[in-house]
Amino acid sequence: MSEMPPMDTPPVSPAPVAGLPWEEPNAGLGSIFPTALRIIMSPVAAFSQMSLTVDLVRPIAYFVLWALLGACIGQIWNFLFFDSFVGIARTLAGPQFEKLAPFLQKPGAIQIVVGLVVTPLIALIVLFIWSAIVHLMLTLVGGANRGFAATLRVMCYAQTTQLAVVLPGIGGLIGFVWRLILEIVGLAQAHKTEGWKAAFAVVLPLLLCCVCIVAGAVAFGAALAQAIQQFK
Amino acid sequence: MTWRPPDREDRQVAMLWAVCASLAVLFRPLWLAAAGFLPPCVWRAVTGWPCPGCGTTRAIVRLLQADLPGALALNPLAACAAVAFVAGGFVAPVWLACGGQRPHVATRQRPAWLVALGVAFLANWSWLYASGV
Numbered sequence: 001m002s003e004m005p006p007m008d009t010p011p012v013s014p015a016p017v018a019g020l021p022w023e024e025p026n027a028g029l030g031s032i033f034p035t036a037l038r039i040i041m042s043p044v045a046a047f048s049q050m051s052l053t054v055d056l057v058r059p060i061a062y063f064v065l066w067a068l069l070g071a072c073i074g075q076i077w078n079f080l081f082f083d084s085f086v087g088i089a090r091t092l093a094g095p096q097f098e099k100l101a102p103f104l105q106k107p108g109a110i111q112i113v114v115g116l117v118v119t120p121l122i123a124l125i126v127l128f129i130w131s132a133i134v135h136l137m138l139t140l141v142g143g144a145n146r147g148f149a150a151t152l153r154v155m156c157y158a159q160t161t162q163l164a165v166v167l168p169g170i171g172g173l174i175g176f177v178w179r180l181i182l183e184i185v186g187l188a189q190a191h192k193t194e195g196w197k198a199a200f201a202v203v204l205p206l207l208l209c210c211v212c213i214v215a216g217a218v219a220f221g222a223a224l225a226q227a228i229q230q231f232k
Numbered sequence: 233m234t235w236r237p238p239d240r241e242d243r244q245v246a247m248l249w250a251v252c253a254s255l256a257v258l259f260r261p262l263w264l265a266a267a268g269f270l271p272p273c274v275w276r277a278v279t280g281w282p283c284p285g286c287g288t289t290r291a292i293v294r295l296l297q298a299d300l301p302g303a304l305a306l307n308p309l310a311a312c313a314a315v316a317f318v319a320g321g322f323v324a325p326v327w328l329a330c331g332g333q334r335p336h337v338a339t340r341q342r343p344a345w346l347v348a349l350g351v352a353f354l355a356n357w358s359w360l361y362a363s364g365v
Contacts, residue, residue, distance in 0.1 A: 056248065057244070060248065121259075140349070142339070
């Protein structure tokens, strides 16, 4: 009796990595909300689940969608509470307000549309530059155990904090702080590095030009809005 | 610095870089318009000393007006970084598409890079202080 030939067994495939809902192969637009919920409710688990191999287009699309959503909500608040914002600016600026007054005009339909188109594109430029700065800092402290793309992915998913702009006025500030926290958590998970190294990479660039960057970021947003209005 | 063959992710990053660099050039009128609304440096107003980023806005404006020497005089590091950002964005995807390799900083080379960056940063800041930007 001849020996039985060995049975062909299929090669053992590696266990699939459970990514975020947004990263699933056939994920639609609807998966943006379960992904955001996961990042909000348990950021450590979400960033440790984040795929480091899925196409970069996915996290970038997630970033752009949230930037667009944030811009939409921001424009709505700007339209509804414009007079209140001007009142606050008048109180804060004091006698200097007269210099600003000619530039403070309620946005029209064209300015809103231009703003909605331009804002996510500018956010994309900022995303790339900020990711590069943070990755450079992380490399300097020896915490960049993965490539630039891992940093970029974290920054994309940290854009979930745009949700904070649903709070008029202070939403931007809350979102900024929340974003820094998410970035630190995400970098620590994605690069498998210590939290202090991630915190150093995120906070140091801000500390280097602390006053300038914070003041500049606030002023730049306002300046850009005024510049867009001039394009009508 | 060493060189290694690019992977799919490197090509995607290069493409994103190209998109961002193109957008940065495309939005030239917007940057020029927005620059006029920016307030002066708060750090300098308080301390009297230039901050490491002082002159960046003016340097970018000079670059957008194709005045490279003027930009370098205002903030050399910021001007070089801006030029590298735009030029790299256009070169990187073409370089990789032509079979070029990507640069890689090995772990043992990091201290040297750290020192070089630190020196560049301090030299730039000293220049800003000395030139009274």
